[in-house]
Amino acid sequence: MPSTVTSVCVLCGHGNNQSLYKEYKPGAIQLNQCVNCHQFIDKYIEYDRVILLLDMFLLRIQSYRHLIFNYEISTSLLLRLLFVLLFCHGYIESCRYVATTPSLIHLNFHLSLAMAFTEFGIICLTSFIAKGLLKIGHSKLDLNRFLRVIVLSHFIDYCSVIVTIWIHESYTPITILLLFYIPAQLQCYRALFTDHWFKLLSVVLVQSIILKIANSIMFTRRAEFMDSFLS
Template identity: 25%
Template structure:
């Protein structure tokens, strides 16, 4: 990466490099000039440790992933999470109609109801991300005159939705407290989104929470509008 292409995970200051490569394979981690700490301590960590810290919503882990790595799987992760959510909605729609016969899996994948649920999940996610980005653009771009990178914010939002993968085991186990599990997963995803916004903008927690709430409001409005339409998934 070029000049100022990295960010210190401790103080959010820009850095030109994460480590310096000497001869004979000797690497030395770069020390931040501002906080006098390693620019990115996670370059020595195992990916499992990084994932655990990201699940714990640690700011340093989010800065490492969003600024100091070239992780470009946000679109693939988005599609996978949408498939998980579509499967959840589809399974709740069928309920006890599902069969334990493995041969029915092929039949299930051909049903239009699943694709309809996928389309609805995509529409609601688009409304959520659009609401968050519009709120931040209005508050920071129009009112405060700050420059924000919407593409970087969108990437951060999609990457921080990784918690939706937990929807699959929540459905498979079919516990009596599944609504509680689904609610906790939703809260975890929103918390991760808020933390990602804070990291990208280096803003206060209040601003990120307001942005997430505005996105949830937009998502809820779109969901309610779809429910009031004269047609339904079953009719299609």
């Protein structure tokens, strides 16, 4: 359901538009034009959700602006989606270690889930530090909008779980899918903050490096702990 509270143009990112559309009667609306670029503020109001999903996979910034600013979704639903996302990420991490007994399988999943929550904490910390130090953009990073960015930038994890179920012999397809993480996160930040392209790219790259280092350390510690548990 589109919202008329925050009206941001999906093309130019201008945020001082009064409303997304005019409703003459139920089911009869007219899209408003952006006061800056004079194009329709949000074309996705009349688009099918399948097209929106395809544009997300194509990394079109217009689809990210629509979902971050102009799409009405409650914080409680975003929190539920986030927990599902973390469980998906934990499951993907658990596939990197081959457990042979039921007790090891459960232990491996719990440790992998702890890794997923730790990585989420790192993302939160680095994001707020970067916004404060670099003074990126002018948008207020409230809880609802921040959760949207996290869920959207990690949506590929849902696909990775499906790939893991059907192609469980190799971790390579998952690695290829996870390569979409950096450009998806960059598009989310570009949608949230319309300026400072170089700063945004620097934040995403530094954050990815920190996550990679942390993930490598946690993976090594997990393997050592699992091996000691076996012995």
